[in-house]
Amino acid sequence: DSGVTQTPKHLITATGQRVTLRCSPRSGDLSVYWYQQSLDQGLQFLIHYYNGEERAKGNILERFSAQQFPDLHSELNLSSLELGDSALYFCASSVGAGGFEETQYFGPGTRLLVL
Amino acid sequence: AQSVTQLGSHVSVSEGALVLLRCNYSSSVPPYLFWYVQYPNQGLQLLLKYTTGATLVKGINGFEAEFKKSETSFHLTKPSAHMSDAAEYFCAVTLSGGYQKVTFGTGTKLQVIP
Numbered sequence: 001d002s003g004v005t006q007t008p009k010h011l012i013t014a015t016g017q018r019v020t021l022r023c024s025p026r027s028g029d030l031s032v033y034w035y036q037q038s039l040d041q042g043l044q045f046l047i048h049y050y051n052g053e054e055r056a057k058g059n060i061l062e063r064f065s066a067q068q069f070p071d072l073h074s075e076l077n078l079s080s081l082e083l084g085d086s087a088l089y090f091c092a093s094s095v096g097a098g099g100f101e102e103t104q105y106f107g108p109g110t111r112l113l114v115l
Numbered sequence: 116a117q118s119v120t121q122l123g124s125h126v127s128v129s130e131g132a133l134v135l136l137r138c139n140y141s142s143s144v145p146p147y148l149f150w151y152v153q154y155p156n157q158g159l160q161l162l163l164k165y166t167t168g169a170t171l172v173k174g175i176n177g178f179e180a181e182f183k184k185s186e187t188s189f190h191l192t193k194p195s196a197h198m199s200d201a202a203e204y205f206c207a208v209t210l211s212g213g214y215q216k217v218t219f220g221t222g223t224k225l226q227v228i229p
Binding site (some may be wrong): 002004031033035042043044045048055056058090092094097098099100102103104106107108109 | 159205213219221
């Protein structure tokens with residue numbers, strides 16, 4: 001158990017819908033990272049937040065948005081869902097701003113299926 | 116731009132045999148390189164990373180990798196495979212100074228045969 005929690009574990013929805021994925025970092029960790037793992041695109045870095053502020057963006061679609069709240073949990077919002085958005089979404093956390101001296105801990109993921 | 120190529124989407128080894136998972140990178144500047152492991156139905160776990168300094172990097176669970184600039188490679192090895200090593204392994208690269216904007220390879224599934 002990494003200490004990073006993600007809810008829900010599984011999510012089934014329809015095309016065109018909007019969903020929110022939630023991530024709670026390890027206690028004391030200030031950084032949250034989001035990743036997408038799909039059959040088509042493989043593993044992709046989406047976005048990184050540090051202490052409530054966006055620090056880096058990867059291949060995140062405009063239909064997707066994220067935020068990190070004052071209690072440091074983060075939410076990834078996916079809207080106008082398409083079949084291709086079906087994937088495993090991971091979050092990870094680390095104690096600081098994401099330097100290599102830190103250890104990054106991954107959650108178990110949320111599996112999203114868009115029908 | 117950076118990229119990594121993992122040779123072999125599936126690798127099978129016998130228990131006790133050498134594990135060698137291949138990774139080549141492409142980068143216009145010195146990269147930072149990682150190996151991650153993903154066990155079935157679990158999240159990723161960082162095995163090891165190369166940032167600067169010694170080119171032979173030791174990680175968890177007996178794995179190590181060597182950064183070879185002349186060959187643009189970062190192959191992952193373990194002298195003796197264990198059944199518990201069966202998992203998917205991802206090589207990754209970034210040009211940033213931390214975990215941001217990491218680019219992952221397509222992964223190699225390791226099967227360990229008893």
